[in-house]
Amino acid sequence: MNKNNLWWLLFIVAAIMLLNNAVNAGEFQEKPVMCAPEEEIFPLLRDKDETLLVTGQQLTKVRDPDEGDGLSDIPAVLPFAMYTNVDTGTYTAIEYHGVPYDSYCVISFGVELTIGEIYE
Numbered sequence: 001m002n003k004n005n006l007w008w009l010l011f012i013v014a015a016i017m018l019l020n021n022a023v024n025a026g027e028f029q030e031k032p033v034m035c036a037p038e039e040e041i042f043p044l045l046r047d048k049d050e051t052l053l054v055t056g057q058q059l060t061k062v063r064d065p066d067e068g069d070g071l072s073d074i075p076a077v078l079p080f081a082m083y084t085n086v087d088t089g090t091y092t093a094i095e096y097h098g099v100p101y102d103s104y105c106v107i108s109f110g111v112e113l114t115i116g117e118i119y120e
Contacts, residue, residue, distance in 0.1 A: 035104065036103060038104060051085070060095070094107065
């Protein structure tokens with residue numbers, strides 16, 4: 001390879017590196033979440049005849065205005081529960097926010113629930 005071709009190759013590689021702004025990383029999105037006190041949330045679950053299937057401790061990314069990106073490096077630990085009606089296929093996923101909020105937030109609900117199967 002002569003020097004002229006080497007310089008062109010170097011120029012092309014540098015241009016690609018400078019102009020390529022693709023970032024392969026996830027990003028946080030927001031969606032509407034309904035939060036309400038216990039006396040509003042649990043009658044909805046009873047109306048759909050949903051029963052508790054699983055619980056866990058959810059590690060939740062939360063806002064922190066003191067951080068450069070506005071998000072805390074330390075996740076909040078929130079109780080999580082999923083209620084289901086296996087006969088009708090409905091489900092509701094909720095998280096609980098303790099003091100001072102004392103509210104339950106519906107983070108997902110839906111239909112066509114299947115247990116133990118993954119879409120192909």
